[in-house]
Amino acid sequence: MQAVVFTAPSAAIEFTEVELAAPGPGEVRVKIAAAGVCHSDLHVKRGEWDAPAPLVMGHEGSGIVTELGAGVTSLAVGDHVVLSWVPPCGDCRYCRSGHEARCQKVATIVAPKGVLFDGTSRLSRDGEPVHHYLGVSSFAEEVVVPASGAVKVRDDAPLDIIAVVGCAVATGVGAVLNTAAVEPGSTVAVIGCGGVGLNVVQGAKLAGAERIVAIDVLADKTQMALQFGATDRIDASQADAVEQLFDLIPDGVDYAFDAIEPPSTTEQAIRMLGLGGAAVIVGLPPTGAKASFEPLVLAEADQRILGSNLRLGAPLTSTSPRWSTGTWTASSSSTP
Structure with a gap:
């Protein structure tokens, strides 16, 4: 073959x-x-x-x-x-x-x-x-x-x-529903709107998030994210994404998902958090890449950093009501 x-x-x-x-x-x-x-x-x-x-x-x-x-x-x-x-x-x-x-x-x-x-x-x-x-x-x-x-x-x-x-759907949606367990009414930021990021957006919509901010350097990707359920979008090529996020949501977000690979975006995700927030690392960087954060800030604000690999759970199974609705078909517009 x-x-x-x-x-x-x-x-x-x-x-x-x-x-x-x-x-x-x-x-x-x-x-x-x-x-x-x-x-x-x-x-x-x-x-x-x-x-x-x-x-x-x-x-x-x-x-x-x-x-x-x-x-x-x-x-x-x-x-x-x-x-x-x-x-x-x-x-x-x-x-x-x-x-x-x-x-x-x-x-x-x-x-x-x-x-x-x-x-x-x-x-x-x-x-x-x-x-x-x-x-x-x-x-x-x-x-x-x-x-x-x-x-x-x-x-x-x-x-x-x-x-x-x-991969793309299970990784993105699974990070929201299974790793982070995003609650209804939450505020969510998604850094990177490729195949995985769009499915993080979709997962946040399924979870009932109130605000979903799509962040990318390409306007067509954040525009597509609106079709997947994003409520706001940020053009990271124009100004600092963290500053733009706090202009939209002054208290910071409950969940920030890093759906791409550079350590700099991991650091941005951590800086976007509000009190009690969680940064979820979904995008996989090269071996040996390192990101930094200030532990005192993390501890005082009761924040968390979560790693998320492929988190299958119920959403991938054919009997899950989430997939029987047909919402997964939106993933056809992108690849990871």
Whole structure:
């Protein structure tokens, strides 16, 4: 089959033939219908994150199940699925305690080693192993993934649109509903209105936030954010975003989401907070990047800094009422 293969930051990615083995126990084969493009893939290509090579890139995707491995009963051939790059193992202490987004096997085996749960790859080229990217590798015609990483959706869900649910939507909406648990009536700032940021905006709207301030250096992005539920927008290219935020909301915001990567925007998110506010770090910077804040101010104002990786929870499941309303379809207008 054809796939996009990364070999080194200094080398061009290759669109080439690779072999895909049959699914093992607890795994499924999925024919890819669509794949989203995420900044995380760019971090790997630039050498900003360590990744095993060679590997098939891509971690957002949707498709149709074509083969079941031994013991899989949660899915059937023909099911339409969204792929998740945090497939819970169900066995580690985090999964057992209900914190599947922190799955220990994903964090220590699947993601860093470029393999599946059993420590091996289903991908190869000319007889040599090729690594999986985050257990997905959606830049390919077909994939083999853990069954827990293939989330069944309705058959009428448009596969080309829902591909980004596996990362951009789950990351953005999940940061609001699951990490921050934004309350109705809250004030929210969103720094960066790309695919993830727009879904933070959408999540804040779903949560019932009263004011949602979209912040970006590109006017067309903040304009689009209004369609997702933003009530205000700030052009960060014209003046200091923090000063503009306090002009709009003099007391600062209850929640500030940093949905892009520079440490400077993390620092801005912290400075935008009001009393008792929380800064939620959603965008992922290069390895080694550092941001600073004044601990005394944070402590005296009873503020928090929250990290948020992919926070699935109920919103990604096909039975959740949040997704049965069709609000997720707004994500089709952007990629992360």
